[in-house]
Amino acid sequence: MATDKIVSIADLQAAASKILPSSTREFFNSGATDQVTVHENSAAYRKYRILPRVLKDVSNVNTTIPLFGRDIAFPLCVSPAGLQGMAHPDGELATSRACAKYGINMGVSSYANHSVEQITTAGNEVAPIHHVMQLYSMKDREKEKRIIRRAEAAGCKAIFLTADSPVLGVRYNEVRKTFQPPAGLAYPMMEKTSEQIQQQSHDDGFKSFNDDSHSWAREIPWLRSLTKMEIWIKGILTPEDVETAIEYGCDGVIISNHGGRQLDETPATLDVLPACAKVARGRIRIHIDGGIRSGNDIFKALALGAECCWVGRPMLWGLAVS
Numbered sequence: 001m002a003t004d005k006i007v008s009i010a011d012l013q014a015a016a017s018k019i020l021p022s023s024t025r026e027f028f029n030s031g032a033t034d035q036v037t038v039h040e041n042s043a044a045y046r047k048y049r050i051l052p053r054v055l056k057d058v059s060n061v062n063t064t065i066p067l068f069g070r071d072i073a074f075p076l077c078v079s080p081a082g083l084q085g086m087a088h089p090d091g092e093l094a095t096s097r098a099c100a101k102y103g104i105n106m107g108v109s110s111y112a113n114h115s116v117e118q119i120t121t122a123g124n125e126v127a128p129i130h131h132v133m134q135l136y137s138m139k140d141r142e143k144e145k146r147i148i149r150r151a152e153a154a155g156c157k158a159i160f161l162t163a164d165s166p167v168l169g170v171r172y173n174e175v176r177k178t179f180q181p182p183a184g185l186a187y188p189m190m191e192k193t194s195e196q197i198q199q200q201s202h203d204d205g206f207k208s209f210n211d212d213s214h215s216w217a218r219e220i221p222w223l224r225s226l227t228k229m230e231i232w233i234k235g236i237l238t239p240e241d242v243e244t245a246i247e248y249g250c251d252g253v254i255i256s257n258h259g260g261r262q263l264d265e266t267p268a269t270l271d272v273l274p275a276c277a278k279v280a281r282g283r284i285r286i287h288i289d290g291g292i293r294s295g296n297d298i299f300k301a302l303a304l305g306a307e308c309c310w311v312g313r314p315m316l317w318g319l320a321v322s
């Protein structure tokens, strides 16, 4: 019997969910605690309807936008997500190639299973592509410096400092089954071999890396002193924090709640976007992620003030079925 074609992100999620082992599926798909935010991120898009004007010439539309000094094909990029080796052996290398093929940019997670050098090379072998390096504030500042230097040397255009993760979110599925990355996967940017990763729990590993005493005053001037890459803050949900990012001279913000994986019951990113965009307008770049699953969703985010959208899970589902 012929299988149906995958035509939507919902189809892709269903196809990936059939293939992936349950622990991987839950790690990818779940959010924190009661998963209120993970659901509301997508549901927020359903509250808006699109009112079209008709008899417009649409024979030649231009969806490009400038980002990091070059046009991307359309206003969508791929969010940094760790452990892509769980979806496909090529992991982040395949993601980089796909982004390059379609003319969009990619975030590289600190918890990538391939190095930033390998990831940037893989994409650029297909077509010119820009990457950004996602960073957490780390206890080991020397290691953090090495990640920054390697990312800059590999051609990354920006640091995305993830600000919503001083500790790992409480994900019941990960706690219930004591989630552990599968053997054989390393974190080359964190300088951890597969064997070292297996020696502690996922949660303990995160605790041992991430600095929960992080602060604006400590991180931003320090990063500025180390790199010429742009500095963006990922994980902002309030106009007040957009204002603070502007005060600290950051280049951009990603309105994000980490796909509902960190603090549950934070609002859907689309719901806080208009107030954040009002503060940002013209003073700092403003992008969004969380629950974006269609061209209509991208249109709505742009209409409500975002310059560009990013997606996490759809890329993981795509990797799983490829």
Ligand SMILES: Cc1cc2nc3c(=O)[nH]c(=O)nc-3n(C[C@H](O)[C@H](O)[C@H](O)COP(=O)(O)O)c2cc1C
Residues within 6 Å of the ligand: 027, 028, 029, 041, 079, 080, 081, 082, 083, 109, 110, 111, 134, 162, 234, 256, 257, 258, 259, 260, 261, 289, 290, 291, 292, 310, 311, 312, 313, 314, 316
């Ligand atoms: C499996 C998984 C791993 C992730 N790892 C990271 C990470 O290492 N660093 C980070 O800043 N965000 C990480 N994220 C969050 C994404 O960057 C992004 O904010 C989120 O996935 C967007 O929501 P969406 O999945 O609904 O598109 C991860 C998300 C998923 C699903």
Ligand SMILES: CCCCC(=O)C(=O)O
Residues within 6 Å of the ligand: 081, 082, 083, 111, 165, 258, 261
């Ligand atoms: C592999 C660690 C990724 C951590 C993270 O940011 C997440 O799971 O959302």
